[in-house]
Amino acid sequence: MRFPSPLVPGRLIRRYKRFLADVRLDDGREVTAHCPNPGSMIGLAEPGLRIWVEPGLPGRKLPYAWRLAELSGGHWAGIDTAVPNRVVGEALRAGQLPELAAYRTVLPEQRYGRASRVDFLLREPGLPDAYVEVKNVHLRREGDLAEFPDCVTARGARHLAELAEVARAGQRAVMLYLVQRTDCARMRLAADLDPAYAAAALAAERAGVEFLSYGTSIDRAGVTLGLALPIEPGVAEKPERNYLRASIELR
Incomplete structure (x- = not known):
């Protein structure tokens, strides 16, 4: 982009x-x-x-x-929260996301759930439809760790619930966090900033929603897809309470 x-x-x-x-x-x-x-x-x-x-x-x-x-x-x-959709859209069409490269039809902004639009609906004969929701990540409070969200997001929790319904219905449901920072190498949920979102993520994972995170390459010319990042367990007030298990390994 x-x-x-x-x-x-x-x-x-x-x-x-x-x-x-x-x-x-x-x-x-x-x-x-x-x-x-x-x-x-x-x-x-x-x-x-x-x-x-x-x-x-x-x-x-x-x-x-x-x-x-x-x-x-x-x-x-x-800074622009509209950029991740553009970056991910370009990457999907170019087959640059290994987890989703088998899908050749990429449809943006498709209606689903009760009153929402999924960022991307992917289709390919012989495969279940894949519903992909993209979130912008640029919070960093500790080391090389990116976190989402940076404030309470009831809308984000609703998206997780709707993706969970998609997964229960037998389709693929994917939550993709795009980290718009070049100083982060891993990601987790900021459960202390929005415990409800972290709880919704745990419920969605248990329902079969897939969680992915990718970094970005950024310069004054633009923003492009970077490497896959590991998603680390998030914690609420008690350190032993995990809201999201690691979904992928660092490549």
């Missing part, structure tokens, strides 16, 4: 009202950019953070959109 226009560097002044960010560009101008991220953005919304914004396309209300955060050690974090 390549950015349509070259990104412009600046420093974050403040992020507010969830979808707005004031930015001081390197040329000295102060502008308001769209922040395409409804989450809490823990650790990625600190004033003074080096960020990169994309000039707005014709018809947009704001002149810039926030795309990347520049991290220490030469690492990057993607």
